[in-house]
Amino acid sequence: MSVKEILFSIRRDYRGKPLDERSVLRDPIKQLEAWLKEAVDSEALEPNAMVLATSSPEGAPSARAVLVRGLDERGLVFYTNYRSRKAREIFANPRVSGLFFWPELNRQVRIEGVAERVSAEESDAYFRSRPRDSQIAAWASDQSAVVESRQALEEAFAKMKASFGDDAVPRPPFWGGFRLIPAAFEFWQGRENRLHDRILYLKEGDGWTIKRLAP
Numbered sequence: 264m265s266v267k268e269i270l271f272s273i274r275r276d277y278r279g280k281p282l283d284e285r286s287v288l289r290d291p292i293k294q295l296e297a298w299l300k301e302a303v304d305s306e307a308l309e310p311n312a313m314v315l316a317t318s319s320p321e322g323a324p325s326a327r328a329v330l331v332r333g334l335d336e337r338g339l340v341f342y343t344n345y346r347s348r349k350a351r352e353i354f355a356n357p358r359v360s361g362l363f364f365w366p367e368l369n370r371q372v373r374i375e376g377v378a379e380r381v382s383a384e385e386s387d388a389y390f391r392s393r394p395r396d397s398q399i400a401a402w403a404s405d406q407s408a409v410v411e412s413r414q415a416l417e418e419a420f421a422k423m424k425a426s427f428g429d430d431a432v433p434r435p436p437f438w439g440g441f442r443l444i445p446a447a448f449e450f451w452q453g454r455e456n457r458l459h460d461r462i463l464y465l466k467e468g469d470g471w472t473i474k475r476l477a478p
């Protein structure tokens with residue numbers, strides 16, 4: 264079969280637990296926590312992977328996956344290199360969008376808001392929890408820059424590893440967290456006959472308004 268035929272022939276029936284605007288949790292962060300737990304329980308391969316979209320000052324979007332390492336009433340935290348493309352785009356335009364997709368559960372969650380740097384203390388605490396080789400890699404890799412070759416990358420890592428010897432590896436000043444502070448969420452639950460449930464939360468003052476969207 265050609266790719267074209269394959270793409271035409273893939274068919275899925277979506278089924279899932281109904282999602283109702285009257286019974287969803289009033290706080291979308293709590294609703295996201297509940298869905299994240301269910302994604303973990305359903306043995307989703309990367310339950311905390313979120314596709315993060317940023318855009319250039321000219322409005323050109325770009326997207327990539329990041330791992331969410333923190334979630335509380337303030338928002339969602341991920342860690343990265345502050346000189347990476349995504350970070351440079353965030354500093355120029357903090358408006359971002361995040362997306363979780365859990366095919367095991369026929370679910371997706373869209374999030375829109377602004378990203379801001381987390382405190383140095385928060386980044387330090389997470390950096391300390393990382394495996395030593397990941398800490399060294401954070402120093403060795405100039406994320407998003409063009410590299411000469413795989414070999415050059417591995418040499419940079421080996422050199423960095425040797426230079427630290429047995430010392431503790433401190434957090435690089437150019438590496439740390441961002442918090443996505445949400446202003447809108449959409450929870451999508453796949454349902455029969457393409458009549459999916461879509462529940463939209465919009466931030467209004469201290470609370471959230473909740474509406475259903477057409478699938």
Ligand SMILES: Cc1cc2nc3c(=O)[nH]c(=O)nc-3n(C[C@H](O)[C@H](O)[C@H](O)COP(=O)(O)O)c2cc1C
Binds near residue numbers: 312344347348
């Ligand atoms: C499942 C998955 C998880 C990832 N998690 C992270 C992450 O937490 N932080 C990060 O900087 N990059 C992560 N990456 C790599 C990014 O997708 C991306 O390649 C990298 O951050 C550079 O993106 P940029 O050039 O747009 O800044 C992950 C990739 C995948 C596929």
